[in-house]
Amino acid sequence: MKYGRLMAAGLAMGLAVAALPAGAADKLKLGTEGAFPPFNYIDASGNLAGFDIDIGVELCKRMEVECELVAQDWDGIIPGLLAKKYDFIIASMFITDERKKQVSFTDPYYAAAMTHVAPKGAGITDFSAEGMAGKVIGAQSGTTQAAFIEKVYPDADIRLYGTQDEANLDMANGRLDLMVGDVIPSVDWVSKTDDGACCEIVGEPITDREFVGDGTGIAVRKEDNALRENLNKALAEILADGTYKKINDKYFTINVYTMKAE
Amino acid sequence: MDFEGIILTYWPKFLEGTLVTLQLTFFGVTIAALLSPPLAMLRLKGPRAVQIPLRIYVSFVRGTPMLAQLFLIYYGSGQFRPLLQEVGLWGFFREPYNCALLTFALNSTAYQIEIIRGGLMGVPHGEIEAADGIGMSTWTKYRRVILPHTYRIAWPALGNEIILLMKASALASVVTVFDLMGQTRLIFSKTFDLSAYAWAALIYLIITTVFVTLWRISERTISPQIFASKRKDRAVIAGMRG
Known part of the structure; x- marks a missing residue:
């Protein structure tokens, strides 16, 4: 019995340690697909690039966290988030009711059609x-x-x-x-x-x-509400100070936030 | 949705997919079973000019992943559309089902050639000499002596090859064929419920189990002497113990 209790204590400590990095996150993983140009794709040198990636990297900068990019096939992209292979998805995902059953979304970062x-x-x-x-x-x-x-x-x-x-x-x-x-x-x-x-x-x-839902959003796990709010704050910031427009103009001739020509 | 919910809701889709999988496997295996015996004989006894291309074909198929072959045939044929249209073959290659079936037939033929070749080489010389000795024509010799023995030797390996092809047919789903795997992926993309894959695995397992049982019965039918002698041995051993 003594050993049993010791083991339980050890297990609990182990779990607490394992849970730490997720709680005190100063390093986040950004999941994307990498096969959806010009939003996300693998460039000639083998790195992830595109509008989604630029937005994601900029948001990480604003949140003052280090982000690691992870490529994941589309079919498994939501299960991958739920399995904690990464912490948020920025992969041109439409905010639909069906998906909201599994994950939470930020405010839209561009319009969907x-x-x-x-x-x-x-x-x-x-x-x-x-x-x-x-x-x-x-x-x-x-x-x-x-x-x-x-x-x-x-x-x-x-x-x-x-x-x-x-x-x-x-x-x-x-x-x-x-x-x-x-x-x-x-x-x-x-x-x-x-x-x-x-x-x-x-x-x-x-x-x-x-079908197109409420636009294109960033998906996070339902329990990670703090991360969702931080992402929303950072998104509002880059929309307000012109950084979003700069990234937009790098890729598109129209404003994708509204899907209208400027 | 829970484990039972998936099958209760989507069983028509699973059934549809299972039928496509069985169909693809059946046609693939049958085409290969018809082509492989003559090709195996050519591979053994044909002129060099025939043996060399056959060897290249067999080693290409055995030495490359089936997924690569499928992509080559499916997306590759698309690149040659004008040419294929000219010779009237595009109608065939346009359908993903046909491309998958062609890949499976080509693949299984190569493996079956090697299995039948092994069987042909395993027929004892004495039997062939005896057949010659009583003056059988070549045709009669193959029909009554060589081929029956070849198939007895090759039977278990052929069964194995059919199972492998049945499982490999799941690759058809990557070129948009809705076989069992394709339907499963579709169900998963709607529900995000991993039990869809568990059900698929279970269905594949059931197909294999039924097939193995049937194949074993057929093995007993075509090689009764092996099983009979085993029973006799056991009886003798039991008798010695008694």
């Missing part, structure tokens, strides 16, 4: 469920776009990809009749890349709150 992409001259005009029946439509799996296709085009032949890059590649290869993606990366892809030259943006932007 999705769009359709089709091969040039395909002449797709009927965006009703009937019009899309039998069409091959692609999106990245586990995204709001995938949820959108499944719900709105139930009779389409749905193809889901691990990354947006793979979906883009199959679009360029001519396997898809239509793709649904985030507005900015889609515009970026069709206008700036060789592969994307095959295709064009079609139809109206999708801004239905049911």
